[in-house]
Amino acid sequence: MRAIAAVAGALLVVGGLAACSAGPPPVGGPGSASSEEQTAALADDSVSSDEYEEGFRRYQACLADAGYDLLLGDGTGYLVDYSVPDAAVTSGADEACYVREFQQVDISWQLAHVDESETTQFLKDCLAQRGITPGETREEVDKQLEANGLSASDCQ
DSSP: OOSSOOHHHHHHHHHHHHHOTTOSOOOSSTTOOSOHHHHHHTTTSOOOHHHHHHHHHHHHHHHHHTTOOOEEOOOOSSSOOEEOOHHHHHHTHHHHHHHHHTHHHHHHHHHHTGGGSHHHHHHHHHHHHTTOOOOSSHHHHHHHHHHTTOOGGGGO
């Protein structure tokens, strides 16, 4: 499932994206693979829950048009929980549809909600188990981990 990744992998992705000073790749310009709808959703540098859900529905419809159905999770939480069929990945349909309809909206949404992520909660729990009162934000939690010489692998 794209929305539920291994803790270490999620840390690398979110950490790498947050550390990227140039921001996400540009969308909507010449040679862009992004749909007009995705570009419009990003125009104000903020993604609403409606824009996030609409982006996911476009991605899902794109895959359905290519002959693949996503397996959807329970629909709770701030992220769409889904699994992609292996055949959609190996055919290239998953990447094409994700990039065109949902990728930048998904990244923007997840970065804006990193404090709510399962990974952040996992790291907060890790700190609490060691007698450290965790900070409120992911940034504070990351600083606490570093100050205490801890990494995600220490928390597993």
